[in-house]
Amino acid sequence: MAMSGDGPRRVALERALREAILSGRLAQDERLPSTRALASDLGLARGTVVEAYAQLAVEGYLVTRAGAAARVGQAPAAFARVDDRADPRRPPRHDLRVGSPDVAAFPREAWLRAMRTALRETPDFALATSDPQGEPRLRAALAAQLGRARGVAVTPDRVLVCSGFSQGFSLLCRALHDRGVRRIGLEDPCVPDYPAIAVKSGLEVVPLAVDGEGAVPPGGDLGAVLVTPAHQFPLGATMSPSRRAALLEWARARGALVIEDDYDGEFRYDRSPVGALQGLDPAHVAYAGMASKTLAPGLRLGWLVLPPSLVAPVTTIKELDDRHAPVLDQIALAALIESGGFDRQVRRMRSRYRRRRDALVAALREHRVLGIAAGLHAVVPVDAVEPVLAAAAERSLALSSLDDFRHSGTGDPALVIGYATPPGHAYDAALQALREALSQ
DSSP: OOOOSOHHHHHHHHHHHHHHHHHTSSOTTOBOOOHHHHHHHHTOOHHHHHHHHHHHHHHTSEEOOTTSOOEEOOOOGGGOOOOOTTOTTSOOSEEOOSSOOOGGGOOHHHHHHHHHHHHHHSOGGGGTOOOTTOOHHHHHHHHHHHHHHHOOOOOGGGEEEESHHHHHHHHHHHHHHHTTOOEEEEESSOOTHHHHHHHHTTOEEEEEOEETTEEOOOOSSOSEEEEOOSSOTTTOOOOOHHHHHHHHHHHHHHTOEEEEEOSSTTOBSSSSOOOOGGGGOTTTEEEEEESTTTTOGGGOOEEEEOOHHHHHHHHHHHHHHHSSSOHHHHHHHHHHHHTTHHHHHHHHHHHHHHHHHHHHHHHTTTSOOBSOSBSSEEEEEOSOHHHHHHHHHHTTEEOEEGGGGOSSOOOSOEEEEEOSSSOGGGHHHHHHHHHHHHHO
């Protein structure tokens, strides 16, 4: 069989498909995506996928017919494996957990061009060391982009580049502790790791109630709060104007800090994205953004926009932690932003995720689907979570319970459905598995 110029990728694809068939993740007679759809999802040439399918058909793993979709054949009996659906180490066939974008849509060609720019334009001395606050070129690009797209009041000297939000939040917690803060308010529910990060930094965590208007402004002796005003995680509310005003008034009266986690603020579907809270009071709000939802979590790049008094102490802690973020990756991200590639990726993914959101709502038309105005996930109330999770496990479908994100007890049962994770060719099958699990 003639080989394409992308031999290693073809071999890797063949190996992955064989493994999926032998392990049972792809069942006998299961339909595979078209060569065009799979090539688009994986960033491969269509010919590479055509050749991989043809090779696996020759070996008996696939059955292909002209004009029909490829289907899984009978795996060789000598290599058949024991059904391991109960093995937690086995990747699920369908993944609708919250927290990850569609990494198959990562803009590989645009990133490659940006990395070539970084390699060509980065001076030799920059490869020896870097500014712990972040590469000046990236900080300038971020300042321009955040001011234009998110309404952040920012200059490059107040931007700090970090390895995602978790590190940025840890840096802020430790800087606050050094300044005498001992208690911090966190929305309940929230990302499970955040209370642990705060406690490890020496802070006591106080739950903040959340309702349809977002987080309820705190009372008591708190030195800081962490909120997600554009799209509360995971319930999905947008903080109302009155709540925003009340929260900032509280921060000014107490000299406290509001930490704004703008984790997916670009993805708004019913109107233009809601501007950042930070723009209303830059002296009392630390803004945090990241590339994990717009590009990919594996890049490990995030940023803080800090009040002037926190720039030096947070930078010092960052330098002691890991010196600085990877230089070439920083320059590549700067080049991507400067070229307009970052904005194009946001627009492309906003359209794609809106279609997925609409497909989810249509598939679950017999259920309430909440928090769908923005973001990459939705909340689906249910009578009881455990039976649905059990039915999902039987279908190799991974789901999240709302209780996974509560840190002060339990509440009304609900699922948190992440509709961004599956690659495009696998999304319809994931929704069908979800419908079946809910019907139980």
